[in-house]
Amino acid sequence: MGSESALRLPILDFSSLNQLEPGTPEWVSKTVQVKKALEEYGCFEVVYDEFHTDIREKMFGAIAEMFNLPVETKSLNQLKEPFHGFKRYESIPLFESMGIDDPQIFEEVKAFSKLMWPNENDIFCNTIHLFAKLLAEFDEKSRRMVLESLGVDKYSNNHIKSTYYHLRLMKYKAPKVENVEIGLNPHTDKGIMTMVHANQIGGLEVQTKDGKWINVNISPNSFVCLIGDSFGAWTNGRLHIPVHRVMMTGQEVRYSLALLSIPRGGQLVKAPQELVDEDHHPLLFKPFDFEEFINSEHTTRRGLKTYCGV
Numbered sequence: 001m002g003s004e005s006a007l008r009l010p011i012l013d014f015s016s017l018n019q020l021e022p023g024t025p026e027w028v029s030k031t032v033q034v035k036k037a038l039e040e041y042g043c044f045e046v047v048y049d050e051f052h053t054d055i056r057e058k059m060f061g062a063i064a065e066m067f068n069l070p071v072e073t074k075s076l077n078q079l080k081e082p083f084h085g086f087k088r089y090e091s092i093p094l095f096e097s098m099g100i101d102d103p104q105i106f107e108e109v110k111a112f113s114k115l116m117w118p119n120e121n122d123i124f125c126n127t128i129h130l131f132a133k134l135l136a137e138f139d140e141k142s143r144r145m146v147l148e149s150l151g152v153d154k155y156s157n158n159h160i161k162s163t164y165y166h167l168r169l170m171k172y173k174a175p176k177v178e179n180v181e182i183g184l185n186p187h188t189d190k191g192i193m194t195m196v197h198a199n200q201i202g203g204l205e206v207q208t209k210d211g212k213w214i215n216v217n218i219s220p221n222s223f224v225c226l227i228g229d230s231f232g233a234w235t236n237g238r239l240h241i242p243v244h245r246v247m248m249t250g251q252e253v254r255y256s257l258a259l260l261s262i263p264r265g266g267q268l269v270k271a272p273q274e275l276v277d278e279d280h281h282p283l284l285f286k287p288f289d290f291e292e293f294i295n296s297e298h299t300t301r302r303g304l305k306t307y308c309g310v
């Protein structure tokens with residue numbers, strides 16, 4: 001099915017995120033909007049006024065510079081998680097990605113930059129760290145909102161402590177011919193939440209519950225937030241888990257960055273008892289360990305439902 005250009009994702013204004021505090025009328029009204037968008041679409045566009053043009057341009061310049069390094073250099077970044085580190089896949093030749101764990105910690109970005117550039121790269125470190133911090137702040141606040149809206153905010157602190165952050169930088173080459181080509185295959189994200197920002201090149205599409213594809217808009221002052229499998233499972237199906245893909249057209253390279261919140265291994269992702277009742281909300285997923293799930297997914301790609309659906 002083709003993209004339905006008339007459809008749009010809900011747009012939520014979070015431009016004064018740093019002033020948004022629990023208990024205020026603004027907080028309560030945003031919480032209602034977040035819940036509605038996530039139940040219906042599992043994602044929304046977030047308007048945000050902290051992405052200043054000069055920093056943004058420097059950042060995308062530094063990302064391009066990183067992807068232009070030799071493959072041998074990029075391959076120096078090996079991470080334990082099977083989808084992290086430097087990645088290319090034969091089936092999607094336009095795509096290339098690079099990952100950094102805990103990028104909200106400056107030293108982690110610096111350690112990565114030392115691998116890529118022996119003389120380091122201050123512009124890369126400062127801009128990537130800033131964007132990761134801004135997106136992490138949104139992740140934390142919006143997760144608190146979701147839990148509050150479901151009446152389980154007593155779990156918020158533990159929920160946030162039980163995850164870590166990962167940053168994925170992505171490059172999508174332009175298709176060779178004047179054509180539409182797949183940039184990233186349809187998938188759901190595996191973790192809790194994903195926040196995606198991109199340069200001015202479009203391509204991200206999200207599938208609605210009834211199977212239509214929506215072109216996602218990402219402006220210089222916005223990003224997209226999507227729910228992953230683990231948050232869908234933890235909320236026992238209260239939030240929709242959106243399938244999404246990237247379709248490339250035109251002649252320009254697309255760069256994007258995604259901050260992911262991911263459950264730590266060694267503990268179970270398990271819906272709280274308040275969200276499970278036999279009559280109206282029977283348990284949808286058996287409790288699972290994220291690390292075991294992702295390792296299985298790497299070889300089988302069968303999805304969470306097959307892995308541990310009830």
Ligand SMILES: O=C(O)CCC(=O)C(=O)O
Nearest residue numbers: 168170189196204256258
């Ligand atoms: O590049 C994008 O817009 C989307 C990336 C994505 O879906 C992912 O990293 O999981």
Ligand SMILES: [Fe+2]
Nearest residue numbers: 187188189244
């Ligand atoms: Fe994704």
